[in-house]
Amino acid sequence: MSPSAATHCPYCALQCAMTLTSPKALTPAETPGSEPVVAAPAIQVPAADTLTPAAPLLDVSGRDFPTNRGGLCRKGWTSASLLNHPGRVIEPLLKGPDGVHRPISWDDALAFVTSAVKQTRALHGADAVGVFGGGGLTNEKAYQLGKFARLALGTSRIDYNGRFCMSSAAAAGMRAFGLDRGLPFPLADLDAASTILMLGSNVAETMPPFVQHLQGARDAGGLIVVDPRRSATAAFTSDGGGLHLQPLPGTDLALLLGLSHVVIHEGLADAGYIAARTTGYDSLARSVASYWPERVQSLTGVPAGLIRDTARRLADGATKGGSYILTGRGVEQHVDGTDTATAAINLSLLLGLPGSARSGYGTLTGQGNGQGGREHGQKADQLPGYRKITDPAARAHMAKVWDVPESLIPGPGVPAVELLKSLGQPDGVRCLFVHGANVAVSAPDANAVIAGLRSLDFLVVCDFFLSETAVEADLILPVTQWAEEEGTLTNLEGRVLRRRRALAPPPGVRSELWIMARLAEALDAPSTFSADPETVFEELRLASAGGLADYSGIDYAMLDRGDAAYWPYPAGSEGTPRLFLDSFAHADGRAVFTAVAPRRRASPSSPAAEPARRNRGGKPMTLITGRLLEHYQSGAQTRRVAALAEAQPEARLQLHPAAAAAQGIADGDLVSISNARGEVACRAALSTDIRPETVFLPFHFPELESANRLTEAATDPISGMPEFKFSTVWIRPAAAV
Ligand code: SF4
Numbered sequence: 001m002s003p004s005a006a007t008h009c010p011y012c013a014l015q016c017a018m019t020l021t022s023p024k025a026l027t028p029a030e031t032p033g034s035e036p037v038v039a040a041p042a043i044q045v046p047a048a049d050t051l052t053p054a055a056p057l058l059d060v061s062g063r064d065f066p067t068n069r070g071g072l073c074r075k076g077w078t079s080a081s082l083l084n085h086p087g088r089v090i091e092p093l094l095k096g097p098d099g100v101h102r103p104i105s106w107d108d109a110l111a112f113v114t115s116a117v118k119q120t121r122a123l124h125g126a127d128a129v130g131v132f133g134g135g136g137l138t139n140e141k142a143y144q145l146g147k148f149a150r151l152a153l154g155t156s157r158i159d160y161n162g163r164f165c166m167s168s169a170a171a172a173g174m175r176a177f178g179l180d181r182g183l184p185f186p187l188a189d190l191d192a193a194s195t196i197l198m199l200g201s202n203v204a205e206t207m208p209p210f211v212q213h214l215q216g217a218r219d220a221g222g223l224i225v226v227d228p229r230r231s232a233t234a235a236f237t238s239d240g241g242g243l244h245l246q247p248l249p250g251t252d253l254a255l256l257l258g259l260s261h262v263v264i265h266e267g268l269a270d271a272g273y274i275a276a277r278t279t280g281y282d283s284l285a286r287s288v289a290s291y292w293p294e295r296v297q298s299l300t301g302v303p304a305g306l307i308r309d310t311a312r313r314l315a316d317g318a319t320k321g322g323s324y325i326l327t328g329r330g331v332e333q334h335v336d337g338t339d340t341a342t343a344a345i346n347l348s349l350l351l352g353l354p355g356s357a358r359s360g361y362g363t364l365t366g367q368g369n370g371q372g373g374r375e376h377g378q379k380a381d382q383l384p385g386y387r388k389i390t391d392p393a394a395r396a397h398m399a400k401v402w403d404v405p406e407s408l409i410p411g412p413g414v415p416a417v418e419l420l421k422s423l424g425q426p427d428g429v430r431c432l433f434v435h436g437a438n439v440a441v442s443a444p445d446a447n448a449v450i451a452g453l454r455s456l457d458f459l460v461v462c463d464f465f466l467s468e469t470a471v472e473a474d475l476i477l478p479v480t481q482w483a484e485e486e487g488t489l490t491n492l493e494g495r496v497l498r499r500r501r502a503l504a505p506p507p508g509v510r511s512e513l514w515i516m517a518r519l520a521e522a523l524d525a526p527s528t529f530s531a532d533p534e535t536v537f538e539e540l541r542l543a544s545a546g547g548l549a550d551y552s553g554i555d556y557a558m559l560d561r562g563d564a565a566y567w568p569y570p571a572g573s574e575g576t577p578r579l580f581l582d583s584f585a586h587a588d589g590r591a592v593f594t595a596v597a598p599r600r601r602a603s604p605s606s607p608a609a610e611p612a613r614r615n616r617g618g619k620p621m622t623l624i625t626g627r628l629l630e631h632y633q634s635g636a637q638t639r640r641v642a643a644l645a646e647a648q649p650e651a652r653l654q655l656h657p658a659a660a661a662a663q664g665i666a667d668g669d670l671v672s673i674s675n676a677r678g679e680v681a682c683r684a685a686l687s688t689d690i691r692p693e694t695v696f697l698p699f700h701f702p703e704l705e706s707a708n709r710l711t712e713a714a715t716d717p718i719s720g721m722p723e724f725k726f727s728t729v730w731i732r733p734a735a736a737v
Contacts, residue, residue: 005502006063008489009076010136010482011632013182013365014207015491016072017065020058020080020483020502056080058483058502066188067491071209075632078641082481083503085640088464089478091508101466101476106510112475114522116458117153120431126154126410130419130429133160133378134436135367136633138487138499139551140536141512142369143384143543144529145435146377148516151402152525156410157429159380161437162373163416164444167719168337169327169363170374175338176345176592177354178585179548180386181494181567182371183362184354185578187213192358193324195222195317197310199252199344200330200725201364204232205629211236218242222317224310226252227330228624229654229696230689243310249622249694250726251300252331253598256343258296259311260288263350266308268315270352277584278349280593287595299598301691318351322358329366330626333724337716339596346593354591355580365492367633372490375549375567376540380413384540385547394547401543402527415720417444417713424455431458435512438634440468442699444722446708447678462512467636468702479512480505486533488559494576495566496551498559545571548585619663623673623727625699625707635700651705652685654696655731660686663732670734673697675727678709681734695731699724 004021058080062070082088092109093101104112120128131149133142142160149158166182173180190196190213203210214236217223221241225234234244247255263269264285274281293304317323325348331340341363348354348361365371377384384401387394389412399406413419420443422428432453443449453459453472461473470476484505490496505511514531521529530536534556545552550568553575559565569575583589630648631638638644653671665671667686672679673695682697682705690696699707714723 005483005500007483007500007502008491008497009072009368010079010637011075011368012207013367013370013492014067014210015368015489015497016068016076016209017063018072018076019061019063021061022057022503023059054084054086057084066186067493068209069212071212073208074630074644074647075638078643080483081641081643082464082637083483085465087466087640088506089466089470089476090506091478093476093478095474109475109477110515110518110522113460113519116431116460116474117523120457121154124430127157128428128430129153129155129433130157130422130431131155131378131433132416132419132435132437132439133158133373135160135162135165135370135373137369137373137378137436137512138485138489138533139369139372139376139496139540140487140533141435142373142378143376143540144513144516144536146382146384147402147527148520148525148529149378150410151404151408151527152516152520152523152529154408154410156380156413157419158378158413159416159419160373160378161416161439161442162367162370162379163720164333164442164722164724165329165366166363166370166374167415168332168334168716168721169341171338171719172341172345173363175342175594176349177580179579180374181549181579182365183360183493184580185360185362185493186495186566187493189322189358189360189578190214190324191216192321193217193222193317194220194321195224195313195323196326197224197226197314197324198233198326199226199256199328200332201326201328202227202231202233202330202626203364204236206366206627208629216321217317220321222313224313226255228691228694232629243306243313245302245306245310246691247300247302248691249624250334251598252334253336253340253343253596254291254296254299255302255307256340256347257288257291257597258293258300258307259314260284260343260347260350261291261296262293262308262311263315263347264288265292266311268311269350270318273352274350277355278591278593279588280595283595284346284350284593287597314347314351318353318359322356323351323353324359325353325361326364328364330624330725332363333721334726335714335716335721335723336599337721338718342594342596346596349591349593355584357578357581369489371492371494372488372496375490376544380415380419383409384543385545386549387547397546398543401539404526408526415715417715417720417722420449420452421713423449423452430456432456432460434459434461434463434469434473436462438467438469438636440472441634441636441702441706441708444708444711444724445677445713446706446711448713462515463636464509465636465640467634477515478509479515480509484509485511488537488556490567493566495564496554496559496569498556619659619731620728621659621731622694623707623710623729624694624696624725625711626696628698628700631698631700633700635702639700651682651698651701651707653682653731654687654690655684656690656692656694657686657688658692659695659731660684665731665733672732672734673710673729675710675729677712680704680706680709695729
């Protein structure tokens with residue numbers, strides 16, 4: 001075990017580099033590997049804020065790296081406090097008939113799981129066993145989880161929470177470029193840009209060290225942010241002379257069509273690039289012809305002058321230091337998210353940005369391994385190497401790597417929302433494994449998801465805390481945290497990074513690789529499963545060879561040397577920091593314009609928006625959701641960090657003063673937010689930073705403050721992405737409820 005470890009933050013996809021050091025030599029009693037951190041005969045679910053934190057076992061310091069340049073945000077600085085958190089699960093816990101979780105041995109825990117799987121398969125078939133994975137799992141875990149589901153469990157029903165995160169942008173990237181890598185260029189390329197258009201992303205809160213890469217464009221007056229709120233990132237534009245476009249929620253696609261219209265009709269398009277490197281221009285041009293700025297203003301609420309100004313700045317920037325278009329979840333988490341990301345790519349292609357050495361289009365991956373998590377086979381429709389599970393050549397390749405008959409590899413499963421809707425249903429999933437996800441808080445229509453979890457015959461959750469999903473589990477298997485394990489992750493640039501172990505886990509804790517290996521053995525899986533991360537990575541290299549996401553030229557030794565490793569990295573190559581410089585990944589080498597159009601979306605005040613709403617008065621508003629500086633994803637980790645919980649202890653509803661006044665709501669009042677799916681309550685935070693018909697609620701909080709009890713499980717027909725960023729809700733003072 002190293003006294004200090006050079007590793008990366010456990011949270012977001014920026015994967016800031018950090019060094020972990022022991023503040024002092026640990027005595028045996030203090031070493032987490034020698035003593036249980038908590039020993040209790042029976043575990044009642046503790047409230048996150050009722051536990052007294054111990055002093056962190058490790059010091060965290062920022063380390064110089066191209067993405068963070070030594071910087072960390074407050075989430076990263078405080079991450080070590082979770083290693084010896086008193087609420088950590090350190091033994092397998094089995095729920096008794098009284099609903100209380102009690103410790104059991106690992107042998108008994110694995111026997112319970114094995115028995116549950118065998119019984120479910122015998123009674124209902126292999127597809128009655130389901131697996132829900134996570135975008136924070138290491139590459140090794142994500143790879144092994146896909147193999148475990150298909151070969152050890154024999155099920156096609158595997159998907160993961162990245163479906164809620166990157167699926168729309170991924171589908172759009174595949175459609176346009178034939179390849180999906182979040183940023184097809186190093187993040188540092190942004191530094192020299194003249195113009196950056198950022199749509200639906202608030203990096204100043206979600207990944208603050210990112211902001212240094214926007215500084216150059218911002219100082220040049222070229223930073224343009226599209227967000228219905230004046231977010232911290234939108235506010236960053238103001239001093240530099242940049243722009244903030246504040247569209248109505250759900251109208252980003254129309255806005256992008258308007259920008260493309262201006263580019264074409266003002267002669268700003270790069271005709272040479274379009275002729276040489278793309279297909280489908282004529283159809284695209286026809287599709288945007290009717291989106292002139294004044295019409296788009298009426299659809300989006302963005303002034304026509306700003307639309308023209310934005311298009312001109314993008315075109316001008318492309319002839320100077322470069323222009324970049326970046327999208328985030330705000331524009332992607334919609335039922336037309338794939339088409340919206342496609343419209344952003346179309347705009348970038350018109351301007352000749354993708355595949356240029358100093359311009360481009362990219363999407364900002366959110367979860368820590370949101371990029372790698374979608375490449376190695378934990379998606380319902382995918383095999384390792386970013387291969388399609390329906391492709392005969394891909395199936396034959398994987399059958400060879402796994403040394404199994406091809407017939408043993410199941411076909412495609414169902415996307416995450418569909419999988420969750422099937423929980424406990426007659427033809428659905430009856431026994432569910434959850435790894436690295438907290439669906440009770442993070443999935444849309446969370447009340448229905450919780451009911452689904454409760455209807456399962458058996459739920460096993462691998463976690464290190466009693467998350468809201470783990471609380472529902474029949475069995476909780478305690479797993480290692482980031483500082484206790486080796487592995488790799490792939491950051492938002494497509495760069496593969498080493499995660500390194502700084503201390504041993506508590507003795508009752510195991511890695512997910514170990515759990516999968518033991519269960520695979522107990523279930524007589526037809527292939528071998530290793531508990532050693534490097535061995536699994538070596539297999540992943542073979543599995544990925546020849547695929548879109550080819551890791552075959554990457555190994556631990558080169559990552560340990562600090563070599564930059566951007567995939568595709570076939571053996572014998574030097575990797576690919578910048579994609580598409582010579583050609584795109586479609587067979588003809590060209591990028592594809594796809595004509596897209598907005599689908600009709602019911603306005604918040606339309607009865608069609610909420611046919612079964614709770615008609616108890618109040619005003620219909622559009623709810624958008626998002627993140628806060630202090631919290632990450634479902635908050636299962638960050639709500640347990642004392643300093644972060646102190647800074648942001650609760651959800652607050654951001655509400656425009658005019659809308660609040662109409663309801664008799666004052667700042668700090670308790671308000672009810674409801675629709676057909678549920679009702680939550682929290683305090684109002686009045687602000688002119690949000691549009692008057694729109695409200696914002698962070699999604700990090702559970703139970704009565706859970707934003708996803710209000711979001712809808714309607715999905716994008718191409719990507720399966722839920723409609724997180726457009727829900728009709730009714731707001732009223734809580735006293736009136
Ligand atoms: Fe961690 Fe992301 Fe914060 Fe960096 S920006 S310290 S990776 S949470």
